[in-house]
Amino acid sequence: MSYNVKLEAFEGPLDLLLHLINRLEIDIYDIPMAELTNQYIEHLHAMRVLELDELSEYLVLAATLIEIKSKMLLPVHEGDVFDDEGQEFDMEEDPREELIARILEYKKYKEAAVQLKESADERAVHFTKPPTEVEAYGGVTPIDSGDELNVFDLIGAFQRMLQRRRLKAPMSASITNNEISVGDKMDEIMSQVERKGGTCDFEELFEEGDMSGLIITFLSILELMKRSDIIVEQHGNFNRLQIRMQLEEQAHE
Amino acid sequence: MNERDILAATIESLLFVAGEEGLTLKQLAALTVSTEGEVTQALEQLLVGYEERTTSGITLRQYGGVFQLVTKAEYAEDIKRLFENPPSKMMTQAALEVLAIIAYKQPVTRIEVDDVRGVKSERAIQTLASKGFIMEKGRLEASGRPILYATTSYFLDRFGLNSIEDLPPLLQETEDDEDTDLFLTKFQDILEAQEEGGNSV
Known part of the structure; x- marks a missing residue:
């Protein structure tokens, strides 16, 4: 567990720069480099407690700021504006240009993030429900062959299962210290699947256990998949993932 | 009927x-x-x-x-009131920023996301992927073949969007800056009037 110290919660050097620009009421197209650089470095001093790898990113920008500042101090030599091929350098180019572009680009997405947050909040007031379990009504959906499942489908199923559990959470809970290893859990899953005749619902494996237990179960499923002891498949669009024993299958074929 | x-x-x-x-x-x-x-x-x-x-x-x-x-x-x-615990906590600012960049620029590599933010975004990308908001979508045909990331339909659902085209347009730099400029000019006018040729920037 790493411990993060964030000063006014800046999301990086560009965020800090944007904050300073707003606070100092600077025109972003005509940045007073000396003032901004000083302020920026002052903030860095205050942020020394930060993680080193994060601080390095702040230092890179500090170096850029100082470089721009020094470039702006240099006089433009009219005679030196030709390179080897005799082409004229664009000496009119403002050394701040690239920095401004970066700040504006970052600002654009920072604002987009705020909008996203708002639309997520608006969405969060509408509740919906998991699909009805058609199996309970004797429904069978045909196998949807061709669509390969990937690890994201598995993660998605895990997330949905966690959400469902949250709704089913008991009003009170007792705390016990119960440690299971992935190895034990793998054996348990295999015998559970076997008991069910070689196939079982993904979610059936998650009926018991606390958060760490659920994660162990999930890891065990991944490990079993890796070892090709089981395969995970989905029959049709809205159906749950099915866990199937691989050996059983091969024996039939 | x-x-x-x-x-x-x-x-x-x-x-x-x-x-x-x-x-x-x-x-x-x-x-x-x-x-x-x-x-x-x-x-x-x-x-x-x-x-x-x-x-x-x-x-x-x-x-x-x-x-x-x-x-x-x-x-x-x-x-x-039906829930025992309030539903899942808010996303971090970092994760939101990364998600915004991926949503608008997808498919996009981690490096491109890092470049926009000026910080490493690896952790945020992992969190977003594990929550199902983003997924890997092939690899960029460039040196190192970096992974390309894109948003999922779960992202669209959770953020109340019907499709990626429904994302609100990014604020146009020009529009946005006109506003700021107008405000700043006005502000500076007032300042200057008060201080009479006051401080130079």
Whole structure:
């Protein structure tokens, strides 16, 4: 567990720069480099407690700021504006240009993030429900062959299962210290699947256990998949993932 | 009961069963053996019905390209009383920024995300992927073949969007800056008037 110290919660050097620009009421197209650089470095001093790898990113920008500042101090030599091929350098180019572009680009997405947050909040007031379990009504959906499942489908199923559990959470809970290893859990899953005749619902494996237990179960499923002891498949669009024993299958074929 | 009513009722029952998975216009048309135009009409009929009927706690929404029945916003607080814990906590600012960049620039590599933010975004990308908001979408044909990331339909659903095209347009730099400039000029005018040739920047 790493411990993060964030000063006014800046999301990086560009965020800090944007904050300073707003606070100092600077025109972003005509940045007073000396003032901004000083302020920026002052903030860095205050942020020394930060993680080193994060601080390095702040230092890179500090170096850029100082470089721009020094470039702006240099006089433009009219005679030196030709390179080897005799082409004229664009000496009119403002050394701040690239920095401004970066700040504006970052600002654009920072604002987009705020909008996203708002639309997520608006969405969060509408509740919906998991699909009805058609199996309970004797429904069978045909196998949807061709669509390969990937690890994201598995993660998605895990997330949905966690959400469902949250709704089913008991009003009170007792705390016990119960440690299971992935190895034990793998054996348990295999015998559970076997008991069910070689196939079982993904979610059936998650009926018991606390958060760490659920994660162990999930890891065990991944490990079993890796070892090709089981395969995970989905029959049709809205159906749950099915866990199937691989050996059983091969024996039939 | 006329045929249009029957179609609307059929669609309502299908959407109820489908729940959060929802159904697309195409699926609804195939399931009800109707044209997409007829289904659209029936969906509109349902929506108007839900919105007008004060005794209805549910309504119709289209998120991530699928239609689903959802509870009306005004009952959110009542529904939350059903949960023992308040539903999942807010996303971090870092994760939101990364998600915004990926949403607008997808498919995009981690390096490109890092460049925009000026900080490493690896951790945020991992979190977003594990929550199902983003996924790997192939690799960029460049040195190192970096992974490309894109948003998922789960992202669209959770953020109340029907498709990626529904993302609000990024604020135009020019528009935005005109506003700031106007404000700043005005502000500076006032300042200068007060201080009479005051401080130089």
